Amino acid sequence: MERKNAITFEGNPLTLIGNEVNIGDIAPNFTVTKMDLTPLSLTDLKGKNIVISAVPSVDTPVCELQTIKFNHQISAFSDVVLLTISMDLPFALSRFCGAKGIDNAVTVSDYKDREFAKN
Template structure:
């Protein structure tokens, strides 16, 4: 279990992030067009997984906007923004914000992505949602960087995540 807080109050998650050097587990997530996406759909490219509780909170939407801006400059890289929001809400957010360099994916159906990667809040006001985290995967599918943001109300370390991509 990760040692993180929500509004300064300690909360528990379902486990730990994947280990550096491990392979990212396959997943089934729902895209905004309601299609199912798996890891195989992104094979051969670098991935930045921007994971958060809900796109309808200020910090979550800020991270999507920041990575959208940065993503336009990266070659052979996809930014996957993952939450348990319904795909309709994710689509509306991207349309309203003019975001087109990120891929929104939802773990709303099964929650397996969150369970398999130790991301689900087990306690606190966000119980059942995904904790704010970043996972970077190289083109061979190996995890090269992880961050589970210690205080949920804070933004991730954009610079460190992007450096991991540049160096991959």
């Protein structure tokens, strides 16, 4: 599907790949890597309510804040899985989650196949 809005970063146009996902669309499947290096596919969470929080890297201030805040807020919802996806290596995610007390989110990496980014 053609994108409706021009995407820019600091005024420079960006080219995005993949199909635009709109409200009401079924999310395309993807596989990411958990902190223990095992794969996790979106289909593994079928039937669950899922919030996907995508961040480039937890080692940037805004992404760190988003990850901490969402982790805290999701604890109020027992029927929702928070899936935090970044391009960080699983080892870095493990370090970050341990240091910041991230225990309510399923934190995964898209570094290997970049399926989340593409799909």
